Amino acid sequence: MPTLPFFTADVFTTTRFGGNPLAVVMGGETLDTATMQAVAAEFNLSETTFVLPPSDPAHTAHVRIFNRTAEMTFAGHPMVGTAFVLARRDPTLDEATFEIAAGLVRIRIARDEAGTAIGAAITTPQPLTIGETLPPELIAGVLRLDPGDVVTTTHPPIAASNGNTYVIAELTAHALARCSPDIDAFRAALSAHPQQGNRFSVHVYSREGDTLRARMFAPLVGTWEDPATGSANAPLACLLLSLDAAREAATFTIHQGVEMGRPSLLEVDAQRTAAGIMATLHGSCVPVMAGEISL
Structure with missing residues (x-):
């Protein structure tokens, strides 16, 4: 033994x-x-x-x-x-x-x-890749929010990855605190989007400049909520950099796990490289x- x-x-x-x-x-x-x-x-x-x-x-x-x-x-x-x-x-x-x-x-x-x-x-094993966009109503449904709580002025809810795919969506600060995952809605979302594999993991955030508050929910694989998710915050940082053509690099300070009583702090550097947009997590x-x- x-x-x-x-x-x-x-x-x-x-x-x-x-x-x-x-x-x-x-x-x-x-x-x-x-x-x-x-x-x-x-x-x-x-x-x-x-x-x-x-x-x-x-x-x-x-x-x-x-x-x-x-x-x-x-x-x-x-x-x-x-x-x-x-x-x-x-x-x-x-x-x-x-x-x-x-x-x-x-x-x-x-x-x-x-x-x-x-x-x-x-440093992430892969550069940023971007997948399908999803309707705000879908994000609102899986987190028991109103569609108006989902902010789409910078980007719609979208699948993104640096080696592990998440659906990323921006919320209002008030809505971020009110997220409550609906397991049946998550199952329905995965059924409608089977390209997400064996899970439908949703990473949501609110933003003040380069300081972010984030929460990640993956109840279909047993993680009702995650206190800190490096593989979700990496594509989040890369996605935000990709949408800002004036910047070659950006550093984001990300707070997660606050609502769980396990506050976490991540610093993520996103940078444009010859291979694509890469992230370094500290x-x-x-x-x-x-x-x-x-x-």
Whole structure:
């Protein structure tokens, strides 16, 4: 019976029990996908990662990411948190490259003056891609809002991705606080838009300049609401930059998880590159738990 060490960390926060919790399991190359999924369901967090040997020895690790019900191609807080956990165990680790299903993630470790890892910055594995637009009435329906609560002056509700697709919509500040997901409406939305895969994840925000407040809902995969969603805030920042032709780059400060009592802070740099619009996510982390799993 193999025994694997695990660590948990709160990501996109400097305060324990804030931000988005993550479980990081060290090893597991002998485990099948079903067992990994069962472990993720047991942790019952937004995501759990498994750190495996890389296929290319020049890279740091192959990382598999699971939410409560399915494996994911890319997710932001698992990349930041996994890098943080590895850097806490290896004081020489300053840069890392993770192999994930969506491609390669380049990482820079943030350390304090004493050399202790305190967070990480990650670059998205893919440039921004934009998909279908959706009617404001659909967003209003899944979040129990009025269609007038959805702001369309900058962009309509739209699918966007840097490796993981979300439907992104702007709301009024008052409406953002009133969001209440309707699971039946989410099921109907996915049925009407099957190109969204096995989920219909909605990322909504309100804006004051380059400071944003955001909330993300993915109840069809067990995440009723997420405290901090790097893979949703990355395409949000890239989308906003894409709509501002006067800027080559922009930095957004994003607050999430406030309504959940787990306030999170993300800084997202979006930049036009030869490959397209890319994002770099910056986040702090706090260690929380360590233990072993017997399988």
